Amino acid sequence: MSSNPIIDVTHVTKTFGETTALAGASLTVDAGEIVVLLGLSGSGKSTLLRHLDGLEVPTNGSVTVLGEEVSSLTGRRLRALRGRVGFVFQQFELVPSLTVLENVLTGALGRLRGPRLGLWSYSSALKLAALGHLDRVGLLERSYQRADTLSGGQQQRVAIARALMQDPEILLADEPVASLDPESSAQVMALIRQIAAESNLTVVCSLHQVDLALSWGDRIVGLRHGQVVLDTPTTNLSKAEVMEIYGRVATTTVELEAIHAELKPAELKPAELQSAEIDPDLVAEIGAVFATGSSLR
Numbered sequence: 001m002s003s004n005p006i007i008d009v010t011h012v013t014k015t016f017g018e019t020t021a022l023a024g025a026s027l028t029v030d031a032g033e034i035v036v037l038l039g040l041s042g043s044g045k046s047t048l049l050r051h052l053d054g055l056e057v058p059t060n061g062s063v064t065v066l067g068e069e070v071s072s073l074t075g076r077r078l079r080a081l082r083g084r085v086g087f088v089f090q091q092f093e094l095v096p097s098l099t100v101l102e103n104v105l106t107g108a109l110g111r112l113r114g115p116r117l118g119l120w121s122y123s124s125a126l127k128l129a130a131l132g133h134l135d136r137v138g139l140l141e142r143s144y145q146r147a148d149t150l151s152g153g154q155q156q157r158v159a160i161a162r163a164l165m166q167d168p169e170i171l172l173a174d175e176p177v178a179s180l181d182p183e184s185s186a187q188v189m190a191l192i193r194q195i196a197a198e199s200n201l202t203v204v205c206s207l208h209q210v211d212l213a214l215s216w217g218d219r220i221v222g223l224r225h226g227q228v229v230l231d232t233p234t235t236n237l238s239k240a241e242v243m244e245i246y247g248r249v250a251t252t253t254v255e256l257e258a259i260h261a262e263l264k265p266a267e268l269k270p271a272e273l274q275s276a277e278i279d280p281d282l283v284a285e286i287g288a289v290f291a292t293g294s295s296l297r
């Protein structure tokens with residue numbers, strides 16, 4: 001990691017009442033990295049991502065993004081930072097009754113003064129840019145269709161085009177394919193990588209499928225109970241190793257069962273993994289490690 005990361009999360013704790021969502025999480029990301037946040041439901045992935053965009057403020061610790069201490073920003077300066085950080089959500093968050101083109105144009109609102117209503121209220125230059133982004137995501141011909149008439153995969157591609165309207169330096173994606181079928185998931189994940197390469201984007205994307213994380217990301221950051229328990233390049237990393245690490249830090253049978261269930265071979269993976277089952281020896285090994293109560297950190 002460089003000494004000048006584009007994202008620097010230091011010992012961040014975040015509590016919501018009695019719930020601790022992040023418990024001293026630290027993470028640095030360099031420009032151009034493609035990072036997956038991997039973890040079970042409730043491990044703190046969304047909360048961590050939301051801190052990177054100033055949607056959450058840490059209870060303790062600090063978050064620096066693009067050189068700005070996020071929690072110190074308000075008003076115009078916070079909006080300016082958010083303009084440099086695109087965000088794609090699991091449920092797409094489009095305005096269903098608006099056309100695809102209008103939805104994409106809303107991505108420019110952070111840079112504009114006052115509200116906009118209708119296509120006529122945007123400049124030709126912005127409309128051309130929006131159409132260009134729709135072309136990039138393969139949906140130009142759908143521009144004048146209502147957003148809610150598109151499939152889930154198409155809606156997520158519109159959401160990506162909307163994020164591109166910001167001309168972001170960082171793209172955050174929170175479980176972007178959790179609501180999609182395997183084919184649409186593959187298309188959306190490939191599209192994010194392609195766009196990241198073309199536009200020199202830094203990407204932080206949360207996922208819960210190990211196979212997908214391994215095949216898609218350059219680096220995996222594993223979260224458990226709001227803590228970073230794994231941070232490693234995906235090169236030469238096997239699913240068994242990831243499973244083993246999660247097994248080592250699991251502390252309850254329920255958690256181990258959840259790991260087996262949630263980290264089971266996903267449908268979206270290279271063909272050679274298609275038939276792979278979780279090795280029963282590995283499961284036994286995880287159980288044994290769990291029984292001894294050893295932990296990674």
Ligand SMILES: Nc1ncnc2c1ncn2[C@@H]1O[C@H](COP(=O)(O)OP(=O)(O)OP(=O)(O)O)[C@@H](O)[C@H]1O
Nearest residue numbers: 016019020021039040041042043044045046047048
């Ligand atoms: N606004 C909130 N108010 C109260 N509790 C919250 C809030 N946001 C998150 N939490 C809690 O913090 C913990 C971490 O949640 P988070 O959504 O970050 O996890 P996650 O790994 O993204 O899970 P999932 O994959 O299910 O979205 C959970 O226990 C969650 O219920």
